[in-house]
Amino acid sequence: MNEIMKHDRVLEDYHIHTRFSDDSEMPMEDAVLHAIALGLTEICFTEHIDYGVKTDLNCDCDAFLEEVRRCQNLYGHKLNIRFGMEFGMQTHTIGEFQDTFCRYPFDFIILSCHQVDNQEFWTYDFQKGKSQEEYNRRYYEEILKVVRQYKDYSVLGHLDMIRRYDQEGDYPFENVKDLVEEIFKTVIADGKGIEVNTSCYRYKLKDLTPSREILKLYRSLGGEIITIGSDAHTIPWIGWESEKTMAELKELGFEAVYTFENMRGMRHKIG
Numbered sequence: 001m002n003e004i005m006k007h008d009r010v011l012e013d014y015h016i017h018t019r020f021s022d023d024s025e026m027p028m029e030d031a032v033l034h035a036i037a038l039g040l041t042e043i044c045f046t047e048h049i050d051y052g053v054k055t056d057l058n059c060d061c062d063a064f065l066e067e068v069r070r071c072q073n074l075y076g077h078k079l080n081i082r083f084g085m086e087f088g089m090q091t092h093t094i095g096e097f098q099d100t101f102c103r104y105p106f107d108f109i110i111l112s113c114h115q116v117d118n119q120e121f122w123t124y125d126f127q128k129g130k131s132q133e134e135y136n137r138r139y140y141e142e143i144l145k146v147v148r149q150y151k152d153y154s155v156l157g158h159l160d161m162i163r164r165y166d167q168e169g170d171y172p173f174e175n176v177k178d179l180v181e182e183i184f185k186t187v188i189a190d191g192k193g194i195e196v197n198t199s200c201y202r203y204k205l206k207d208l209t210p211s212r213e214i215l216k217l218y219r220s221l222g223g224e225i226i227t228i229g230s231d232a233h234t235i236p237w238i239g240w241e242s243e244k245t246m247a248e249l250k251e252l253g254f255e256a257v258y259t260f261e262n263m264r265g266m267r268h269k270i271g
Helices: 028-038 061-075 091-103 132-149 161-165 177-189 212-220 242-251
Strands: 003-006 012-016 042-049 080-088 108-112 193-197 226-229 256-261 264-269
Touching: 012 080, 012 108, 012 193, 012 226, 012 256, 028 042, 028 061, 042 061, 042 108, 042 256, 061 080, 080 091, 080 256, 091 132, 132 161, 132 177, 177 212, 193 242, 226 242, 226 256
Parallel strands: 003 264, 012 042, 042 080, 080 108, 193 226
Antiparallel strands: 256 264
């Protein structure tokens, strides 16, 4: 990754969904105005595409880009507004995502895993008929396969999201640590990063997303590139606990958070 060093303070939200995602009705301009009122310095809109599962529910990229440009023209002097996307990728959909990536001038791409074998987690179709060990390991195995093949992304999104949909309770991290370590070795070697997804507070989880154990492992392997995103789909969650999360990252040994422009990472020291 081509990295630009920056020292100015940043307060970011790099994971926001608006009406261009099928699970949000939030107008983009309202989100921008709220971010400005909160004192955020930079946001990135990251609408959903999930090939293999969604068809006409995927983001209209042309309309999305047009609205981002309109908001940039109106409010760019008050707030850095970036054009991103959340790719809900599976191994058999990599080609479709590559085509989409090549067609648009993205600033930032979140690579997420929302389903495996076209089976959703939130409906529990993926977990059905599998042991807790089977669906947890299969989840990380899919992510590992994807990052070994696909390289046009910025960060991995909500890495241990499967915890949110595990009705059996918390699965021991030690039982998947080998897979997560291999994922991180690939991510770090490729100059990519991970996000801290502050929806953990919204879902009242006991830990960060990803967990502190995972963040410590990433740091111990030399991982540095990290963004903060709320995963907001409604106004009240924009920028949620961004400052608190930066303080957590500092305690864990991270020295900076990142923003992106034209797929280039910019490093901002945590104050």
